[in-house]
Amino acid sequence: MLSILIPIYNQDVRKLVLTLAKQCNKLEINYQILCFDDGSTEKYRSLNQQLAHTIHVNYTELNENLGRSRIRNWLGKAAYFEYLLFLDGDSKVVSKNFIKTYIDNLHPEKVIQGGRIYSKAKPRSKKKMLHWKYGRNRESLPAKKRNKHPALNFHSNNFIIPAKVFSQHPFDTTVQGYGYEDTLYAQKLQYAGVDIAHIDNPTIHMGIELNHVFLAKTKQATENLAKLYASSKLKDTRLIKWYEFLKSYELWPSFEWYYRYRQKKIEANLNGDDPSIVNFNLWKLYMFGENLKEKQSK
Incomplete structure (x- = not known):
């Protein structure tokens, strides 16, 4: 059974x-x-x-x-x-x-x-x-x-x-x-x-992680996603769709500039007592792009 x-x-x-x-x-x-x-x-x-x-x-x-x-x-x-x-x-x-x-x-x-x-x-x-x-x-x-x-x-x-x-x-x-x-x-x-x-x-x-631990695991997840995307194993996730949308309209450089401009504030917020899910999504998208750039440069 x-x-x-x-x-x-x-x-x-x-x-x-x-x-x-x-x-x-x-x-x-x-x-x-x-x-x-x-x-x-x-x-x-x-x-x-x-x-x-x-x-x-x-x-x-x-x-x-x-x-x-x-x-x-x-x-x-x-x-x-x-x-x-x-x-x-x-x-x-x-x-x-x-x-x-x-x-x-x-x-x-x-x-x-x-x-x-x-x-x-x-x-x-x-x-x-x-x-x-x-x-x-x-x-x-x-x-x-x-x-x-x-x-x-x-x-x-x-x-x-x-x-x-x-x-x-x-x-x-x-x-x-x-x-x-x-x-x-x-x-x-x-x-x-x-x-x-x-x-x-x-x-x-029940296994809720501390902010810094959850961020470290999520960063590893974006590395996995970049690897899977670069090897054409995985193409259909929300993060990939946002990345491809920004790339298709040539908005990715603008997004990178915006994120870097606010990077310290975003990451301070994510490690703080009242983190924003919007900031978390921006951070994930940026991490994915950086990891993908690294994969594609090899």
Whole structure:
């Protein structure tokens, strides 16, 4: 029936795993929960090791850090049920019918994405406001909106896929580090004729990063996007569309001038207590352009 697959990196997944197991047991379905630790610190390994003796749970510590794409492929290969439910380790289940909702929506050929939301309450630390604001404004979308652009709105934090489909279409392991492996995977599925359907069955993203950490990860994501765009692997993202729009009207030099003129103020705002999402989008676009320029000059 169901294999629940959780990649772990410096997260305590005990509550998540026990919540999922409780729901599966209530439904009396055949299931397994595979938890692969991808090089966490001893602090988190010692906590999650307690799951090793839980029935239906397989907790494994890997000898090396595989990265976001490779570990998902390993989890998929290790699973033995017909459907694979991928969940990030920093997820919190919202609904008591989370598993049932997925089971009610299973399709032998489709990928089903449940969604991602963020807490309505602001983070206690103002230094986490950027990630929280971005998540609330750009990622916490109802299924009706996500289904308008199913591939662009796909996230690998919470989705279910038939095992036979995943075996034919694993994640692209050439994407290193953080960023755009989800979009690339969704595009791959789309090109292969695999439908992605979004439903309202979200998990809360608990792993909100400090502003400077979130900016560093996003910068790495723009580097990945520039690499994928330069190699023609990925051409359809919002950032790329804005870049191509400005280039087509010969406005990119003007944008670069404008950004550099305001750069210090923009970056100070993003690292401050009340960051602007508009500034964040300008910063991302500029970073993408700079990374692309570097790729094209080589």
